[in-house]
């Protein structure tokens with residue numbers, strides 16, 4: 438296993454050479470990601486990874502891509518989407534214009550799921566979905582709306598469990614092992630690279646979705662990011678986190694009201 | 707080390723298991739009144755999305771309080787923690803839990819190896835772990851890491867396990883400190899931190 442000291446040196450080196458700051462990431466998870474990077478790149482000594490960072494052009498992109506965890510699904514946790522559909526979307530519907538931020542959107546499955554919900558509520562035309570991630574590689578996939586066909590059965594099932602009643606296959610066309618989601622869905626999406634560690638707020642939103650991203654951060658960085666979300670939410674806007682994430686260890690918790698025991702909070706102050 | 711050996715200075719006991727392990731817990735947990743200054747963390751393989759099912763099953767079998775596992779909850783003595791489905795369970799140096807949705811390990815998430823290795827890194831010799839019944843090779847590498855870090859490793863006696871593969875695999879590939887049947891496992895847990 439990579440030692441605590443080596444991890445620290447690596448974090449400093451990546452920051453110095455590339456400007457990416459991983460010092461607030463969960464050390465337990467980051468250690469495993471670096472070990473995985475060793476495996477992928479056939480690295481056996483710590484000095485090898487350092488020399489790659491210092492001298493290999495383009496290594497940063499690879500490093501960010503492999504260190505971040507990009508696992509995602511459409512309608513991940515169907516009951517969460519059911520709640521969105523039944524409780525949150527009707528509130529959003531009362532607004533003249535709907536702005537949503539997907540922070541840490543990965544390859545976009547979450548954003549397309551949201552677009553489907555909005556379309557079915559006949560709200561997509563007056564919505565804008567901002568989807569951001571630190572990893573530029575996943576954003577390229579997200580823009581295309583191309584997902585592996587072998588996952589579709591699972592996604593269609595998730596969709597149904599989330600309360601969807603349309604024919605899921607109407608939303609995509611199958612081609613060479615890929616499902617291409619209809620252009621109508623991504624017309625209202627804006628993708629861009631944004632680093633939650635260092636970049637500022639860029640708009641005001643009615644709903645911020647940041648699911649399964651904070652788990653990779655330590656408590657201190659979680660707090661920083663939650664404050665960024667707080668300052669990017671409109672009054673009575675909603676914040677949605679992953680099923681095992683919470684704001685209860687953060688300084689913003691007093692400004693939010695949780696919806697029952699669900700992972701959705703309303704900004705009340 | 708023999709069966710009666712009393713473990714002291716233990717901050718966390720991890721129990722990992724797969725097929726046939728719930729039966730062991732259901733037998734052992736009702737006979738435990740409290741956890742003497744250590745936390746019990748249970749990592750079982752199961753289908754995704756069955757969180758409440760397992761939590762409820764365990765909670766009706768024990769008087770010991772169960773702490774809901776959310777990201778960054780502190781690990782506190784006296785409580786039971788149950789690894790949620792679909793996340794790997796990791797430990798931070800400040801003795802909080804982190805969750806992680808990265809790739810499955812040994813076809814499993816949570817993976818016992820992942821939780822054990824991470825705990826070994828944080829707790830070193832203040833850790834004990836028990837590997838129970840199962841049909842998977844998960845847990846062996848984790849036990850090895852715990853052993854190397856100075857923790858105590860226990861494997862369920864394969865003859866007493868509903869599915870002998872997992873404990874058998876561990877015994878073949880590392881040398882656990884103890885190999886115990888269900889009754890002995892109960893004694894082992896009861897004796898943790900009881901010496902003065």
Ligand SMILES: C[S@@+](CC[C@H](N)C(=O)[O-])C[C@H]1O[C@@H](n2cnc3c(N)ncnc32)[C@H](O)[C@@H]1O
Nearest residue numbers: 505506509541543570571572632633634648649
């Ligand atoms: C596990 S995925 C979550 C995807 C999706 N939200 C979901 O719940 O299925 C986590 C994402 O967070 C991104 N991420 C990690 N660090 C980030 C940072 N500092 N700023 C923005 N995104 C980040 C990763 O690149 C990855 O795509």
